[in-house]
Amino acid sequence: MRILLMGNPNVGKSALFSRMTGTRIIASNYPGTTVELTKGYLQLGEGQAEIIDVPGTYTLEATSKAEEVAVEMLKDGDVVIDVVDATNLERNLNLTLQLLERGVPVIVALNMWDDTHHRGINLDVAKLEELLGIPVVPTVGVTGQGVRELVSRLPEARAIESAHSSSDERWARIGNIVSQVQSLSHRHHTWYESLEDASNHPVGGIFIALLVLFATFWFIRFLGEGLIGYVTDPAFEWLWTPLLMKMSLALGSGGFWHDILIGRLINGEIDYFQSFGLLSTGLYIPLAAVLPYIVSFYLALGILEDVGYLPRLAVLMDSAMHRLGLHGYAIIPTILGLGCNVPAVMATRILESRRQRFIAVTLISIGVPCAALQAMIIGLVGQHGVQYVAMVYGSLFVSWVVIGLILNRIVRGFSPELLVEIPPYRLPPWRVVGEKLWLRIHGFIREALPIVLGAVLVVNVLYNLGVFDVIANIAAPVISGLLGLPKETIVALVVGFLRKDVAVGMLAPLALTAKQLVISSTVLAMFFPCVATFVVIARELGARYMLKATGIMIVAALIVGSLQNLIL
Amino acid sequence: MPQNRRLTLVQMEAGQTGTVVQILGGLGLTRRLEAFGIRPGMRVTKISSMLLRGPVTLRVGSAQVAIGFGMASRALVQVDIST
Numbered sequence: 001m002r003i004l005l006m007g008n009p010n011v012g013k014s015a016l017f018s019r020m021t022g023t024r025i026i027a028s029n030y031p032g033t034t035v036e037l038t039k040g041y042l043q044l045g046e047g048q049a050e051i052i053d054v055p056g057t058y059t060l061e062a063t064s065k066a067e068e069v070a071v072e073m074l075k076d077g078d079v080v081i082d083v084v085d086a087t088n089l090e091r092n093l094n095l096t097l098q099l100l101e102r103g104v105p106v107i108v109a110l111n112m113w114d115d116t117h118h119r120g121i122n123l124d125v126a127k128l129e130e131l132l133g134i135p136v137v138p139t140v141g142v143t144g145q146g147v148r149e150l151v152s153r154l155p156e157a158r159a160i161e162s163a164h165s166s167s168d169e170r171w172a173r174i175g176n177i178v179s180q181v182q183s184l185s186h187r188h189h190t191w192y193e194s195l196e197d198a199s200n201h202p203v204g205g206i207f208i209a210l211l212v213l214f215a216t217f218w219f220i221r222f223l224g225e226g227l228i229g230y231v232t233d234p235a236f237e238w239l240w241t242p243l244l245m246k247m248s249l250a251l252g253s254g255g256f257w258h259d260i261l262i263g264r265l266i267n268g269e270i271d272y273f274q275s276f277g278l279l280s281t282g283l284y285i286p287l288a289a290v291l292p293y294i295v296s297f298y299l300a301l302g303i304l305e306d307v308g309y310l311p312r313l314a315v316l317m318d319s320a321m322h323r324l325g326l327h328g329y330a331i332i333p334t335i336l337g338l339g340c341n342v343p344a345v346m347a348t349r350i351l352e353s354r355r356q357r358f359i360a361v362t363l364i365s366i367g368v369p370c371a372a373l374q375a376m377i378i379g380l381v382g383q384h385g386v387q388y389v390a391m392v393y394g395s396l397f398v399s400w401v402v403i404g405l406i407l408n409r410i411v412r413g414f415s416p417e418l419l420v421e422i423p424p425y426r427l428p429p430w431r432v433v434g435e436k437l438w439l440r441i442h443g444f445i446r447e448a449l450p451i452v453l454g455a456v457l458v459v460n461v462l463y464n465l466g467v468f469d470v471i472a473n474i475a476a477p478v479i480s481g482l483l484g485l486p487k488e489t490i491v492a493l494v495v496g497f498l499r500k501d502v503a504v505g506m507l508a509p510l511a512l513t514a515k516q517l518v519i520s521s522t523v524l525a526m527f528f529p530c531v532a533t534f535v536v537i538a539r540e541l542g543a544r545y546m547l548k549a550t551g552i553m554i555v556a557a558l559i560v561g562s563l564q565n566l567i568l
Numbered sequence: 569m570p571q572n573r574r575l576t577l578v579q580m581e582a583g584q585t586g587t588v589v590q591i592l593g594g595l596g597l598t599r600r601l602e603a604f605g606i607r608p609g610m611r612v613t614k615i616s617s618m619l620l621r622g623p624v625t626l627r628v629g630s631a632q633v634a635i636g637f638g639m640a641s642r643a644l645v646q647v648d649i650s651t
Binding site for chain 1: 599600601602603604605607609615616617618619620621622623625628629630631632633634635636637638639
């Protein structure tokens with residue numbers, strides 16, 4: 001049996017899913033989190049049932065890619081659990097009635113049940129069940145309340161004969177149902193509702209946004225640097241280095257295997273940025289330099305997501321984003337891109353038109369460096385001073401804006417406007433924040449570590465074979481002539497296709513000046529997406545658009561790099 | 569007492585409440601707004617609008633919805649006359 005979990009975005013569907021299946025998944029306080037289908041299994045009587053968390057949709061008349069997926073799924077389900085936000089019955093029932101019109105068996109989970117009490121909403125569940133003719137179970141996805149009853153009543157889900165000649169008739173019936181089951185009582189404004197109003201205010205909102213962003217960046221840097229300075233660096237220095245030095249001696253302090261495993265010794269010591277062995281730099285980059293920033297970035301992001309702040313940022317950014325051919329909601333994939341471009345490209349599905357998706361994806365790949373790349377830029381370029389890091393970020397931001405302005409003028413097609421629900425502020429459910437953080441860290445280690453090690457290995461082998469000298473000589477006119485960099489920098493740029501953090505690491509032994517570091521980091525960030533992002537772009541937009549986007553990236557990177565070379 | 573207080577969502581002032589009377593647009597727009605509960609007969613309260621032709625934020629039922637400027641200027645509301 002296959003069970004579909006369907007409902008409006010942001011009704012706690014994903015939290016309910018995790019409660020039903022025990023699977024760790026990502027639930028966020030904004031629409032569009034579930035862009036990929038999440039599957040789990042549920043013990044049901046003697047057998048197992050497959051349960052699918054379908055992307056949130058307001059209606060079965062789909063308006064975006066994410067919603068289309070939801071409607072497609074409907075064909076393959078045996079039973080639908082319709083997750084309804086109990087605090088917003090009227091709008092949610094529209095989907096419920098549309099589901100019933102399709103003749104599929106439906107059971108309603110009246111979720112966020114706990115919220116109804118402090119919102120002064122009283123619902124007559126028995127009456128609602130009677131009027132709809134299908135089972136209705138109050139649930140609280142975050143705590144798991146009502147989940148057992150929901151599962152035990154699954155067999156009662158049934159298809160009923162239901163037809164509405166028009167949407168007017170459907171809405172009339174909804175109005176009728178709501179008036180019979182819902183009564184509102186007076187309640188006081190809570191303090192975070194006052195805060196909600198403030199962050200919607202055109203001027204107060206901007207002030208709050210600046211405050212939030214500043215606090216977020218401070219927090220990310222504080223935690224990231226703290227973890228590096230007090231945890232990962234000492235761990236490598238005190239625990240790992242002595243072991244590696246013993247191994248280095250055993251291997252005879254040199255030779256092929258020594259170079260592959262431990263790398264080149266700098267003044268008889270291991271330098272984790274420069275040695276470039278599998279066990280030295282290969283482990284240090286992902287685990288000591290990048291991981292702390294992954295932890296701090298995703299902790300901050302998870303809290304922002306679950307508090308429900310991001311949709312408000314989308315509203316504030318809307319007019320600005322219109323000039324780039326996007327609308328405010330595109331800020332969400334963009335912010336995700338600061339963690340990793342792969343989920344960011346997938347999250348562009350929440351945008352309605354192909355034009356918007358193409359612009360958003362191109363801008364993310366060009367101007368939004370991922371956390372791994374940023375950690376390395378801060379680590380390496382930051383050694384020369386904060387102003388140089390600022391130059392890299394400034395160049396990326398200006399490119400992001402200018403390329404957006406240009407794309408908005410030349411890309412044909414249609415960009416629909418923002419239409420988004422703003423969820424109430426909620427205290428983040430810490431269990432969900434913790435699980436989500438763990439899931440993302442785990443994902444990083446699982447996916448990045450092998451590629452980093454692979455990249456370091458390939459670099460070492462090719463280096464020993466002398467392949468890089470050939471590439472460097474071919475690329476010399478562009479790299480040295482246009483960008484003013486030593487020709488060996490091309491090797492880092494090529495490796496950037498595998499992993500950008502490793503590529504920045506490869507700049508370390510080149511003894512570049514601060515200016516050259518700025519140029520090479522900027523070009524590295526802009527000119528090509530890493531292989532994982534590349535594949536996802538091709539999958540999401542098709543090969544043609546991916547090639548177009550890539551062309552724009554290469555041209556933009558060369559122009560910006562040359563300009564930096566002239567100006568700085 | 570003014571008889572005709574029909575304003576678009578853009579023209580309404582923050583804090584005003586009214587009843588949606590008409591969506592001045594095609595089926596596509598009607599459907600999109602309807603999915604968020606914005607349809608003739610619904611009570612809406614304007615919360616705010618952003619500067620520079622930014623989106624309008626509304627309260628519809630117990631939910632808040634932000635609507636792009638262009639769409640907001642095509643939703644007509646019969647505004648309650650305040651006493």
